[in-house]
Each structure stands twice: as structure tokens, then as C-alpha cells.
Amino acid sequence: MHVIGIDVGGTSIKLGVVGEGGQILYRDQEKTPHDIRQMVETLARLAQKARAQYPGAPIGLSCAGTLDTEGNITANQMGWMKEPISRLLEERFGEKIAVENDAVCALLAEHQHGALKGVETGILLTLGTGIGGGLILGGRPVRGHGGLHGEIGHLITHAGGTACGCGQQGCWEQYAAARALQIMSGGLEVKEIMDRVKAGELQELWQRYLDEVVIGLSSLMMVFMPDVIAFGGGLSNAGPIVVDSIREAAQKTSAFRIYCPFTQFVSASFQNDAGILGAAALVH
Ligand SMILES: [Zn+2]
Numbered sequence: 001m002h003v004i005g006i007d008v009g010g011t012s013i014k015l016g017v018v019g020e021g022g023q024i025l026y027r028d029q030e031k032t033p034h035d036i037r038q039m040v041e042t043l044a045r046l047a048q049k050a051r052a053q054y055p056g057a058p059i060g061l062s063c064a065g066t067l068d069t070e071g072n073i074t075a076n077q078m079g080w081m082k083e084p085i086s087r088l089l090e091e092r093f094g095e096k097i098a099v100e101n102d103a104v105c106a107l108l109a110e111h112q113h114g115a116l117k118g119v120e121t122g123i124l125l126t127l128g129t130g131i132g133g134g135l136i137l138g139g140r141p142v143r144g145h146g147g148l149h150g151e152i153g154h155l156i157t158h159a160g161g162t163a164c165g166c167g168q169q170g171c172w173e174q175y176a177a178a179r180a181l182q183i184m185s186g187g188l189e190v191k192e193i194m195d196r197v198k199a200g201e202l203q204e205l206w207q208r209y210l211d212e213v214v215i216g217l218s219s220l221m222m223v224f225m226p227d228v229i230a231f232g233g234g235l236s237n238a239g240p241i242v243v244d245s246i247r248e249a250a251q252k253t254s255a256f257r258i259y260c261p262f263t264q265f266v267s268a269s270f271q272n273d274a275g276i277l278g279a280a281a282l283v284h
Contacts, residue, residue: 002054003283004047007102007275008032008039008063010077015046016276017054022113024273026050036083040092047093060098060282061089062105062275069146071099076165098282103132104149105278106232106270107141112281114269115230123226124268125152126233127213127242131173133232135224153177157215175212178235184209194238210249217246218255225260232268243267 002025007014009032017026028046033039047059063085065075071086089097100108107116107124116122122136131153135142144150153173154166161170174180178190185193185205197206217229231243247265250256256263270277 002057003280004050004054004057004059005276005278005280005282006043006046006059006061007105007279008043008061009102009275010064010075013039013042013046014272014276015050016273016280017050017057018277018280022277024276026053032078034078036078036080036085036088039078040085040088043089044092058283059093060279061100062102062279062282063099064102067099067101067148069148073099098279100279100282101149102275102278103134104141104143105282106132106268106274107134107136107278108281109270109274109277110230110232110268111136111141113277115266116228119228121224121226122228122230123152123220123224124230124232126268127176127178127231127235128233129177129179131177131216131233137224152220155216155219157212157219172212172216176209176216178233180212181205181209181235190235191237194235194241198238198241206245207249210245213246214249214253217250218253221250221253221255221260221263226263228264228266230266230268232271232274236267236271240267 003018005016005018011032013030013032015028016024019025030042033042051057065073067073072082073080073085074082086099110116110124116136119136120139124133126132133152154171156170157172158170162174163169164171164174182190196202235242243265
């Protein structure tokens with residue numbers, strides 16, 4: 001069966017028609033209108049074009065932001081505050097459209113086709129502007145109350161630390177997201193930082209950053225005893241150095257040496273297509 005996966009990001013809407021094995025057979029893309037009704041119109045137009053070639057293909061949607069149990073979305077980068085995305089989609093399409101947060105979709109993509117395929121206990125971490133991701137437990141993606149997804153980047157690694165947008169202080173993502181690395185460097189671009197790290201420069205900065213990543217990883221290892229931790233997100237664009245450095249630092253912790261010597265640290269399989277594949281996985 002062919003499924004349409006749509007990834008709504010802050011700058012672009014990407015559509016893909018996904019085949020059984022996770023191959024993307026058709027692609028289309030448009031800019032993301034920040035008015036939610038215009039955004040839904042754009043989705044309808046893109047979906048109609050795709051369905052002209054793949055009649056009746058069901059649709060799943062990945063969207064940046066946070067969904068509540070009533071199907072409302074809040075996405076600061078788009079200026080959306082509790083917008084009724086599920087209802088608007090159902091009205092426009094005349095059918096229910098499965099919609100999920102982009103972090104959950106990335107997790108589903110890795111679980112179905114990528115680095116967490118067949119894994120019993122796994123964690124996906126995306127290091128970007130924030131820290132996202134999710135958990136596979138008992139071979140299944142984990143959800144909380146009412147199907148809500150957890151906020152892995154908001155475990156607290158520094159009690160009483162930096163104020164976070166979530167309302168807490170000292171959240172992991174304030175210290176270990178790619179954005180935090182940028183701030184620690186005094187404002188260099190992440191690409192420049194990573195180019196210089198690869199050239200053997202900025203080693204002290206890089207180690208300090210890795211320490212922050214590893215504090216959170218230690219807690220996650222101790223709580224979940226994961227078989228695999230996969231790393232994705234914008235920082236992964238720098239290549240294998242990211243996961244190799246994290247692995248080396250994490251393997252020095254007691255959490256790894258004493259409790260989790262089995263944990264594997266790997267790169268996530270999907271970067272740009274995680275949203276499309278994860279959205280399609282919602283209806284597979
Ligand atoms: Zn937070």
C-alpha cells in the first residue's frame with residue numbers, strides 16, 4: 001500500500017508517497033504558510049496532486065510543535081497557539097487525518113525503517129535547536145497520558161539552572177542542544193564550530209559540550225537500560241564525529257561501565273526524510 005507522508009516544518013511543507021519498504025516514490029514541496037488555514041489549504045493542494053497519481057492513498061502528517069489530547073497544536077516558530085489542526089484537517093479533507101508531533105514521527109521512522117528497527121529498548125535523541133526524540137520500550141514507541149509524547153529534552157540536569165521556555169529551570173536542552181553549543185562558543189555558527197572541532201581546534205569547548213550531553217545520557221541509561229541510543233538532529237550534519245565523540249565520552253561513565261555496557265550509540269538513519277517516513281508510519 002502507498003501512503004502519503006507530509007512533514008510540516010517551520011519553513012517548508014514536504015510531501016512524499018511512501019511504499020511498503022519505506023522507499024519514497026514521489027516528492028513535492030512548498031513553503032509553509034504561517035496562517036494555519038492557508039497551511040491546511042496548501043496541504044490539500046499538495047495531497048490532491050499526489051492522489052492524482054496514487055488514488056486513495058491515506059495521509060499521515062508530521063508537524064513541528066506540541067499537540068494536546070484534543071488535537072490542538074502549539075508551535076511558537078509558526079505563531080500557533082492551540083490551533084485546532086485536527087478539526088481543520090478533517091473539515092478540509094472530509095476524512096480524519098492522523099497528525100503527530102515531529103519528534104514522535106522521527107521516532108516512528110527510525111523504529112519502522114531505521115536505526116531502531118527491531119530494537120526492544122531504544123532511545124532516539126535529536127540534537128538541534130532543542131533536544132527531542134522519544135523512547136521505544138518493549139519494542140513499541142512509548143506514549144504517556146492521552147497519547148501525549150514525553151519531553152526528553154526537559155529532564156533536569158542542572159538543579160536551579162538556566163530558565164527554560166517550558167517553565168522549569170536547568171533543563172538538559174538548555175545545556176546540550178546544538179543551540180547550547182553555539183551559545184557556549186560565544187555565538188559561532190554550529191557548522192563553523194564543527195569544522196574547527198574536526199580540524200582539531202576548540203577541543204576544550206567540545207569536551208565541555210560532550211560532558212553536558214553525557215550527564216543526561218547517564219540518567220537515561222540508568223532509568224531505561226537501553227539496547228540502542230540513536231542520535232539525529234541538526235548537529236548530525238557534521239558527520240560521524242558527533243556520535244563517535246558522544247560514544248567515547250558516554251563509555252567512561254559509571255552508567256555505561258557498571259550498568260549498561262551493552263548500550264550501543266549509533267547515528268539515526270534519517271535526517272531530511274524522518275518527517276515524511278514517520279508521518280507515513282502513522283497510517284501504515
Ligand atoms: Zn525545559
